[in-house]
Amino acid sequence: MKQTAKKTIISLKDIFMSYDGEVILNHINLDINEKEFVTILGPSGCGKTTTLRIIGGFIEPDSGDVFFDGKRINGTPPNKRNVNTVFQKYSLFPHLNVFDNVAFGLKLKKVPKSEIKRKVTQMLKTVDLKGYEKRSVSKLSGGQQQRVAIARALVCDPDVILLDEPLGALDLKLRKSMQLELKEIQQKTQKTFIYVTHDQEEALTMSDRVVVMNNGVIEQIGTPEDIYNEPVNAFVADFIGEANILNGTMVDDCRINILGKELECVDKGFGKNTPVDVVIRPEDIEITSPENGQLVGTVEKSTFKGVHYEMSVMCGKCEILIHSTKSAEIGSKIGMKVIPFNIQIMNKLLPFYNNELEAEVKYSNKDENYFEFELEGETITVNGQSFEEGTKLRITLPPSALSLAGDGIGDLKDVYIESVVYKGEHNEIILESDERKWLMLSDTDEQVATYVPLKFDFSKASFEVING
Amino acid sequence: MKSRKPSVPYIIWMLVFTLIPIVMIGFTAFTDKQGNFTLENFSKAFFYTDVFMKSLWIALLSTAVCLLLAYPLAYMITRMKESTQNTVIMLFMIPMWMNFLLRIYAWVTLLQDNGPIDMALSILGIHGTYIGNTFAVTLGMVYEYLPFMVLPIYTVMSKIDNGLIEAAQDLGSNSFNVFRKVIAPLSVPGIISGITMVFVPSASTFLVAQYLGGTDDIMIGDIIDKIFWTDQNTGSAISLILMIFIFVFLILMNFFGDEEAIA
Numbered sequence: 232m233k234q235t236a237k238k239t240i241i242s243l244k245d246i247f248m249s250y251d252g253e254v255i256l257n258h259i260n261l262d263i264n265e266k267e268f269v270t271i272l273g274p275s276g277c278g279k280t281t282t283l284r285i286i287g288g289f290i291e292p293d294s295g296d297v298f299f300d301g302k303r304i305n306g307t308p309p310n311k312r313n314v315n316t317v318f319q320k321y322s323l324f325p326h327l328n329v330f331d332n333v334a335f336g337l338k339l340k341k342v343p344k345s346e347i348k349r350k351v352t353q354m355l356k357t358v359d360l361k362g363y364e365k366r367s368v369s370k371l372s373g374g375q376q377q378r379v380a381i382a383r384a385l386v387c388d389p390d391v392i393l394l395d396e397p398l399g400a401l402d403l404k405l406r407k408s409m410q411l412e413l414k415e416i417q418q419k420t421q422k423t424f425i426y427v428t429h430d431q432e433e434a435l436t437m438s439d440r441v442v443v444m445n446n447g448v449i450e451q452i453g454t455p456e457d458i459y460n461e462p463v464n465a466f467v468a469d470f471i472g473e474a475n476i477l478n479g480t481m482v483d484d485c486r487i488n489i490l491g492k493e494l495e496c497v498d499k500g501f502g503k504n505t506p507v508d509v510v511i512r513p514e515d516i517e518i519t520s521p522e523n524g525q526l527v528g529t530v531e532k533s534t535f536k537g538v539h540y541e542m543s544v545m546c547g548k549c550e551i552l553i554h555s556t557k558s559a560e561i562g563s564k565i566g567m568k569v570i571p572f573n574i575q576i577m578n579k580l581l582p583f584y585n586n587e588l589e590a591e592v593k594y595s596n597k598d599e600n601y602f603e604f605e606l607e608g609e610t611i612t613v614n615g616q617s618f619e620e621g622t623k624l625r626i627t628l629p630p631s632a633l634s635l636a637g638d639g640i641g642d643l644k645d646v647y648i649e650s651v652v653y654k655g656e657h658n659e660i661i662l663e664s665d666e667r668k669w670l671m672l673s674d675t676d677e678q679v680a681t682y683v684p685l686k687f688d689f690s691k692a693s694f695e696v697i698n699g
Numbered sequence: 700m701k702s703r704k705p706s707v708p709y710i711i712w713m714l715v716f717t718l719i720p721i722v723m724i725g726f727t728a729f730t731d732k733q734g735n736f737t738l739e740n741f742s743k744a745f746f747y748t749d750v751f752m753k754s755l756w757i758a759l760l761s762t763a764v765c766l767l768l769a770y771p772l773a774y775m776i777t778r779m780k781e782s783t784q785n786t787v788i789m790l791f792m793i794p795m796w797m798n799f800l801l802r803i804y805a806w807v808t809l810l811q812d813n814g815p816i817d818m819a820l821s822i823l824g825i826h827g828t829y830i831g832n833t834f835a836v837t838l839g840m841v842y843e844y845l846p847f848m849v850l851p852i853y854t855v856m857s858k859i860d861n862g863l864i865e866a867a868q869d870l871g872s873n874s875f876n877v878f879r880k881v882i883a884p885l886s887v888p889g890i891i892s893g894i895t896m897v898f899v900p901s902a903s904t905f906l907v908a909q910y911l912g913g914t915d916d917i918m919i920g921d922i923i924d925k926i927f928w929t930d931q932n933t934g935s936a937i938s939l940i941l942m943i944f945i946f947v948f949l950i951l952m953n954f955f956g957d958e959e960a961i962a
Contacts, residue, residue, distance in 0.1 A: 315870065318862055
């Protein structure tokens with residue numbers, strides 16, 4: 232690729248950061264090249280803003296190194312870093328007019344007055360604010376304030392500009408035009424832009440490279456095309472654009488089984504009969520007659536979207552989303568076809584499907600037929616089963632045995648929702664407790680990056696005694 | 700048109716307790732005991748020009764000392780942890796729960812000859828009188844009014860968005876420049892309300908000078924207090940002059956404040 236030939240300007244090495252015992256960044260490594268427009272993309276709470284603030288020097292990581300142009304800059308305060316930030320809330324100085332806001336950095340650098348005037352005027356022209364010099368910043372519109380903030384950062388001529396969701400407060404139309412404007416400014420000025428957002432469309436539109444983050448780790452780094460066409464896992468596929476994410480089994484190299492049908496694909500090296508996640512983009516499904524389709528389903532919904540129809544097709548119990556210029560009548564049977572190249576195979580997010588745990592029986596009551604064991608410091612009661620005290624058990628909980636406690640009293644109190652991926656039938660939810668991860672099925676949409684109480688239904692569990 | 704009904708109680712309040720008393724004071728100031736128009740009260744009032752000047756001087760001095768003490772203090776408090784901030788502000792408020800006179804008496808006890816301060820300094824070989832002079836009066840005033848300077852400055856400072864401080868750092872400011880270019884200009888409104896809240900009451904205060912000051916440390920408040928018992932007309936005239944002084948001062952402060960905000 233072209234990028235590898237470029238010079239690395241910022242390098243994060245093994246950055247670890249925690250706050251109040253919660254891991255915010257889990258050993259992150261990231262290289263950013265000169266003159267590159269990089270977007271850090273992820274849901275709120277994924278650690279993207281923290282990463283940006285570490286580069287800006289506003290917070291220090293617990294461990295790991297930050298390199299700028301090859302030099303380690305840990306501990307260097309923000310004012311000594313050749314990096315400027317465009318803040319989320321713009322943070323313009325309310326006591327200064329537009330000119331003085333933009334000139335703020337230059338004045339501190341003791342640049343001669345005539346030079347300041349020339350540079351600021353030039354920069355205001357670049358961001359389309361010529362003639363606004365004497366205006367009070369509080370009287371400007373959101374888009375104008377945004378451009379003052381960009382001008383204020385750019386005029387200092389830093390090597391790197393950090394942008395923390397700078398378009399978040401703008402309305403949709405303005406956001407779209409500002410996206411193009413930002414990209415244009417970046418190309419005109421030839422600076423490195425590091426842009427943080429949770430808006431996948433913004434990331435795809437503007438970036439040379441996209442860094443997808445979730446739960447304190449980097450899931451994937453690549454060009455917008457790479458990320459869209461070849462997501463590494465179900466999280467990335469789900470987060471970027473619309474996608475049908477299905478459970479499948481890799482029968483053999485280039486043979487995939489989904490929805491009970493064996494189809495041809497182009498991916499290799501997953502082994503035989505391996506459970507995998509499969510992504511098919513809605514626009515990659517071709518509608519055919521039922522006889523000619525690889526899959527057959529019934530049209531449930533069809534909405535005209537201008538360029539295409541958005542259709543929801545039930546294929547067995549599984550819902551499939553199709554974007555097509557051809558329409559099909561609601562209730563009709565259709566065939567669906569996908570070329571092998573458009574079937575993207577990915578490793579499962581978790582290496583297991585059923586949740587297994589090993590436990591020792593701490594207390595047993597044969598009369599009332601229940602026992603207790605300890606899990607992550609909590610005492611958990613299992614009704615309808617009893618074993619001798621001290622028995623070691625392997626308990627297998629299928630994903631359907633897990634639920635979020637509606638009454639707020641769970642077996643485990645604060646479990647973190649790491650990802651929610653819709654698999655056509657149910658949402659597959661990955662949860663993280665203190666010591667491990669869990670897989671759960673749910674029909675409701677849960678909020679990612681929140682803490683919830685988790686409940687186990689042991690009537691669906693199986694128990695196996697390990698030590699007789 | 701907005702309904703005027705809700706403001707009726709306030710209008711009545713202002714009428715009864717502000718407007719009518721001012722008119723009455725004005726009327727009394729321009730009349731003699733028989734109710735005839737006269738300017739004699741004002742010529743009598745000018746007899747106290749020195750006291751006026753002294754009062755304004757002490758008020759100005761106290762305000763300046765309060766500002767010098769309160770500003771860095773308020774800044775320091777804003778840099779503390781949130782929970783500590785509340786505790787420190789609380790500590791500043793606690794003396795205000797005590798009766799005003801009692802606090803002045805406490806200073807009399809502390810400062811008097813052979814009082815704790817005099818004794819302590821004598822041991823170190825320093826001898827002097829610490830009560831009955833302008834210093835003692837200023838000290839008492841500063842003690843009285845310091846919280847009124849700290850609170851508005853602290854309130855304004857603590858509301859300065861941390862993002863602005865980060866932006867200033869980001870653009871190359873060290874902590875001195877962050878203070879000089881962001882915190883100081885943005886805390887001006889707090890300084891102005893602090894000055895107003897200290898200067899106005901200290902210019903018209905009474906009793907402090909009587910207890911802590913010497914024979915020539917009489918303040919205009921004390922004069923009004925004394926004269927009013929015998930000559931309401933002259934007392935009213937002095938009050939009116941004081942009001943005009945304060946009014947002019949407030950206009951000046953307002954003007955200064957607006958200019959700061961634009962610059």
